[in-house]
Amino acid sequence: MKKIAVLFYALAVVTLLVVFSQCKKEPVCELVLRVHTTTTGVDTAGPLPRAFVRIGLEDNYADFAKAEGYTDENGVFTHTFKYEALLDVMITYDSTYYTYYTVDDHLDSVYHHDAYYGTGRVKLIPDETVDQIILVTPVE
Numbered sequence: 001m002k003k004i005a006v007l008f009y010a011l012a013v014v015t016l017l018v019v020f021s022q023c024k025k026e027p028v029c030e031l032v033l034r035v036h037t038t039t040t041g042v043d044t045a046g047p048l049p050r051a052f053v054r055i056g057l058e059d060n061y062a063d064f065a066k067a068e069g070y071t072d073e074n075g076v077f078t079h080t081f082k083y084e085a086l087l088d089v090m091i092t093y094d095s096t097y098y099t100y101y102t103v104d105d106h107l108d109s110v111y112h113h114d115a116y117y118g119t120g121r122v123k124l125i126p127d128e129t130v131d132q133i134i135l136v137t138p139v140e
Contacts, residue, residue, distance in 0.1 A: 026082065027084075027126035027127045028080050028081070028082065028126070028127065029080070029081040029082070029083065029084060029085070029124035029125060029126055029127075029128070029130070030078070030080055030081075030128070030129035030130065031055075031067075031078065031079050031080070031081065031122060031124060031129075031130050031132075032076060032077075032078050032129060032130065032131040032132070033053060033071075033076070033077040033078075033089065033122070033132055033133075033134055034047065034075055034076055034131070034132070034133045034134070035047065035048045035051045035053070035071050035075045035076075035077065035091050035118070035133075035134050035136060036048060036075060036133055036134070036135055036136070037116055037135075037136055037137075037138075038135040038136065038137055039137065039138065041135060041137060044133070044135065046075075047071075047074050047075025047076070048071060048075045048091075048093055048116060048136060049071055049072065049073045049074065049075055050070050050071060050093070050095075051070065051071045051075065051077075051091050051092065051093040051116065051136065052068070052069075052070055052091065052092045052093065053067075053068060053069055053070065053071060053077040053089065053090075053091055054067075054068045054089070054090045054091075054092075055067040055068065055079070055087050055088070055089050055122070056087055056088070057088045057089075057090055058088070061087075064081065064082050064083060065081065065083070065085050065087060067079040067081070081124050083124070083126075084124050084125060084126050085123075085124050086121060086122075086123050086124075087121065087122050087123075087124065088119065088120075088121055089119060089120045089121065089122055089134060090117075090118075090119050091116070091117065091118045091119070091120075091134055091136050092116070092117055093114065093115065093116040093117075093136065094113075094114075094115045095112075095113070095114045095115070096111075096112070096113050096114075097112050098110065098111055098112065099112060114138075115138065115139035116136040116137065116138055116139060117136060117137065117139050118134050118135055118136030118137060119134075120132070120134040
């Protein structure tokens with residue numbers, strides 16, 4: 001009888017430990033930003049790779065509500081946040097490059113300067129992936 005009582009108590013202790021030691025999963029907010037160029041502000045001309053993305057623009061944003069980085073080759077920036085929030089987004093792109101060509105055995109070049117800018121706002125939702133397009137326009 002003692003063995004059954006000890007076994008019962010041991011089983012009860014193990015059950016209580018398992019029930020109360022399980023971690024509760026923290027909700028996360030996934031963000032996928034797709035950056036596209038536009039000339040009219042309505043239509044998209046294509047994705048913009050290597051654009052700089054800054055989320056949480058003002059100094060009063062908490063550190064966990066800020067992120068920055070570059071879009072990938074497909075114009076996509078992803079980040080995971082801990083909390084639900086409404087965040088401002090700023091996208092900038094500035095590229096200077098030369099195209100070289102030869103005319104009558106003379107090397108010549110053409111200067112190119114591409115600059116784009118755009119802003120937006122995203123609403124993060126717990127345990128969901130927010131997929132949003134931000135349009136950027138050429139800077140004159």
